[in-house]
Amino acid sequence: MKIKILILIIIYFISFFNFSYATNSEKVDKISKNLRCLICQGQSVYDSQSDFALSMKILIQNKIDEGKNDEQIYSFLKNKYGEWIVYDPEITKNTFLLWVLPLILFVFGAILIIRKVSIK
Amino acid sequence: MLNQIGNYSLYIALISSILIIFQSPILLNKKSINVSGRIFSLISIQSLMVIISFITLIIAFINSDFSNETVYNNSHTSKPLFYKISGTWGNHEGSLLLWLLVLTIFLFIFTITSKNLSNKYRILTLFFQEIIILGFLLFILFTSNPFMNLFPIPNEGTGLNPILQDPALAIHPPILYLGYVGTSIIFSSSLAALMSGSVNKTWAKHIKNWVLISWIFLSIGILLGSIWAYYELGWGGFWFWDPVENVSLMPWFCLTALFHTILILEKREIFHSWAVILSITTFSLSMSGTFLVRSGILNSIHTFANDPSRGVFILCFLFMLITLSIFIYFFYQNKIKNNYIQTYIVSRETAVLVNNLFMMFFLSVVLIGTVYPIFLEVLNNDKISVGPPFYHKLIVPFMIPFLIFMAIGPNLNWIKDKISKINLQQFLFFILSIIVSFIFLKKIGVTYLFSLPLFIASFFLFFITIKDFSVKKTNLSQKISHFGFSLFVLSVLVNGVLAKEYSSNMRVGDERKFLNKTIKFESLKINENKNYQSLEANFKITDKNNSINLKPEIRVYNQPQTITSEADIESTLYSDNFLVFNILKNDGFYNVRYQIKPFMIWIWISVILISFGGILSIVKKNG
Numbered sequence: 056m057k058i059k060i061l062i063l064i065i066i067y068f069i070s071f072f073n074f075s076y077a078t079n080s081e082k083v084d085k086i087s088k089n090l091r092c093l094i095c096q097g098q099s100v101y102d103s104q105s106d107f108a109l110s111m112k113i114l115i116q117n118k119i120d121e122g123k124n125d126e127q128i129y130s131f132l133k134n135k136y137g138e139w140i141v142y143d144p145e146i147t148k149n150t151f152l153l154w155v156l157p158l159i160l161f162v163f164g165a166i167l168i169i170r171k172v173s174i175k
Numbered sequence: 176m177l178n179q180i181g182n183y184s185l186y187i188a189l190i191s192s193i194l195i196i197f198q199s200p201i202l203l204n205k206k207s208i209n210v211s212g213r214i215f216s217l218i219s220i221q222s223l224m225v226i227i228s229f230i231t232l233i234i235a236f237i238n239s240d241f242s243n244e245t246v247y248n249n250s251h252t253s254k255p256l257f258y259k260i261s262g263t264w265g266n267h268e269g270s271l272l273l274w275l276l277v278l279t280i281f282l283f284i285f286t287i288t289s290k291n292l293s294n295k296y297r298i299l300t301l302f303f304q305e306i307i308i309l310g311f312l313l314f315i316l317f318t319s320n321p322f323m324n325l326f327p328i329p330n331e332g333t334g335l336n337p338i339l340q341d342p343a344l345a346i347h348p349p350i351l352y353l354g355y356v357g358t359s360i361i362f363s364s365s366l367a368a369l370m371s372g373s374v375n376k377t378w379a380k381h382i383k384n385w386v387l388i389s390w391i392f393l394s395i396g397i398l399l400g401s402i403w404a405y406y407e408l409g410w411g412g413f414w415f416w417d418p419v420e421n422v423s424l425m426p427w428f429c430l431t432a433l434f435h436t437i438l439i440l441e442k443r444e445i446f447h448s449w450a451v452i453l454s455i456t457t458f459s460l461s462m463s464g465t466f467l468v469r470s471g472i473l474n475s476i477h478t479f480a481n482d483p484s485r486g487v488f489i490l491c492f493l494f495m496l497i498t499l500s501i502f503i504y505f506f507y508q509n510k511i512k513n514n515y516i517q518t519y520i521v522s523r524e525t526a527v528l529v530n531n532l533f534m535m536f537f538l539s540v541v542l543i544g545t546v547y548p549i550f551l552e553v554l555n556n557d558k559i560s561v562g563p564p565f566y567h568k569l570i571v572p573f574m575i576p577f578l579i580f581m582a583i584g585p586n587l588n589w590i591k592d593k594i595s596k597i598n599l600q601q602f603l604f605f606i607l608s609i610i611v612s613f614i615f616l617k618k619i620g621v622t623y624l625f626s627l628p629l630f631i632a633s634f635f636l637f638f639i640t641i642k643d644f645s646v647k648k649t650n651l652s653q654k655i656s657h658f659g660f661s662l663f664v665l666s667v668l669v670n671g672v673l674a675k676e677y678s679s680n681m682r683v684g685d686e687r688k689f690l691n692k693t694i695k696f697e698s699l700k701i702n703e704n705k706n707y708q709s710l711e712a713n714f715k716i717t718d719k720n721n722s723i724n725l726k727p728e729i730r731v732y733n734q735p736q737t738i739t740s741e742a743d744i745e746s747t748l749y750s751d752n753f754l755v756f757n758i759l760k761n762d763g764f765y766n767v768r769y770q771i772k773p774f775m776i777w778i779w780i781s782v783i784l785i786s787f788g789g790i791l792s793i794v795k796k797n798g
Contacts, residue, residue: 089564142560142562143562149557158569160536161539168529172519
């Protein structure tokens with residue numbers, strides 16, 4: 056009986072281990088897709104097989120294992136390598152126009168059309 | 176010898192260009208009935224000369240004539256003949272010569288197909304087109320001459336970048352250029368129409384063909400590039416929002432908007448100014464595209480041939496053309512007839528305006544996303560990257576209303592329609608789309624914020640475009656293109672949510688389980704080829720019912736020394752099996768990436784359908 060319970064516990068932990076491993080590697084994929092491989096020409100860390108990208112993936116894996124969440128990892132990388140490394144620029148003073156300009160243009164165009172057509 | 180022929184032909188073309196530019200104003204004042212024989216023969220001579228110089232360059236490439244610097248830099252005797260030829264435009268100098276070739280040939284075609292139009296309009300178009308040609312000739316002759324001599328003559332060339340040695344990429348640049356350069360005719364002719372006060376129905380009818388031709392070539396060109404990226408870059412994606420890809424997408428948005436506007440202009444004689452503005456913008460975008468790619472200021476996977484100093488020339492030239500066109504626009508704007516016809520809110524006209532609004536929005540997202548980092552770096556010295564997440568966040572939410580408008584718009588009448596036209600039938604289709612999307616997403620377990628509305632909108636468009644085939648009101652080519660587009664959106668979405676990927680490090684003999692499949696690394700062998708060695712792997716993918724073998728390769732090219740991975744793809748109507756492998760440092764291990772990409776082939780088919788609609792429209796009109 057005890058042996059059975061022991062085996063069950065071991066299986067449980069193994070499955071748990073596998074499970075958590077799987078989600079972690081998915082997390083690495085998700086994060087590394089958003090990172091630029093700094094030594095490549097326009098490739099993401101995820102897509103690249105360069106030394107930089109490989110060590111980057113290990114680094115992300117370690118950070119996840121340490122229990123860091125996505126945002127902590129991104130901000131760590133940004134501090135280390137600069138904004139250049141992330142493909143998804145945050146809205147800051149510098150990037151405000153980048154995000155807002157297209158929207159302004161859309162609203163402007165929509166107003167032009169509404170003024171042009173008659174609502175009857 | 177060949178170099179001299181090529182060089183002198185270009186100089187003769189240059190002289191013809193200058194002669195035409197100086198003769199056109201004189202001819203304008205004369206009341207001659209048609210473009211005079213002299214100008215026509217000058218244009219013919221010019222085209223002929225450019226054709227000769229282009230053929231000379233091709234011959235130099237075929238013969239591996241290393242006394243030519245361009246050939247020396249981009250070719251190698253061991254290269255297969257096909258890639259020797261395609262190497263002609265696989266480099267900076269050659270690709271510009273190709274631009275020029277298309278420019279002159281298009282002008283020639285324009286001259287012989289516009290005989291029934293007013294003389295003033297034709298001469299002005301020739302004039303503007305010749306300015307562009309002159310600019311390119313000067314650029315080629317003085318900054319990037321493909322006929323530079325090399326002495327002493329080297330025995331062997333340095334070779335062509337192996338990832339360019341590919342059938343899709345061999346024909347991708349010429350096709351794309353036909354699209355890009357087609358917009359130059361639209362540009363010249365819109366300025367000419369503006370100056371001669373003939374922005375009207377007749378002009379719209381005439382220029383519509385050119386818009387369509389450019390649009391078709393651009394669509395197919397983008398498609399080819401995309402297919403190439405899919406199997407050659409080895410990541411299994413087909414669109415990376417890479418700057419160079421974006422640059423080809425921008426004129427496409429603009430051309431699509433222009434085409435719809437031109438249709439309205441032809442039917443209803445409204446939106447004259449807007450059509451002219453779009454024509455100017457389209458060409459400016461094509462030119463800036465060339466500038467951005469050629470100057471090398473973009474950090475991109477596609478920057479194969481670039482040189483910053485040359486960029487300055489194109490930038491100045493571009494700036495001059497844009498300034499010129501803005502001046503002409505404001506100076507002659509009053510010549511545009513203003514029909515103060517009321518546009519009603521529920522009408523086909525409004526639908527086209529809405530289409531234009533969305534096209535301009537997508538264009539602005541792509542344009543700003545592409546150039547913003549460049550400006551920020553210059554102004555602030557801050558480097559940022561703008562990648563796929565940015566484009567998805569801004570474009571996806573707007574796709575939803577866009578798709579719904581696209582479903583409803585083409586069913587509206589011209590001039591004025593009733594709101595009740597958005598009728599029961601469409602409402603039923605909408606309910607159906609909600610149910611289908613809901614069941615579909617529930618089944619695969621996707622719960623992203625936008626996925627449900629996005630799927631509803633695209634299923635709605637899909638059903639409506641199918642239904643529209645039974646309606647007689649609109650023409651067949653439109654139905655095919657619109658259906659193609661709905662199929663495209665749907666395939667991209669389904670592909671996005673259903674794609675599965677597995678990546679692992681494996682040795683020969685290893686076996687891995689993935690979903691319900693087994694991936695077995697069976698064997699590895701070395702092949703010797705003419706200009707590369709390849710390491711060919713054999714993977715066996717087995718699931719319950721059947722098994723397939725995939726044979727990806729790693730190629731080691733000798734000239735220049737480069738390693739490329741060639742994915743092996745098994746395409747079926749339902750899904751693609753994509754497998755690629757890479758060398759790792761640890762002995763005997765390879766990084767293996769296996770992907771299942773559902774409905775991949777439908778993405779290609781749908782783009783072909785979209786373009787086919789355009790081809791049909793041209794053929795039907797002229798047939």
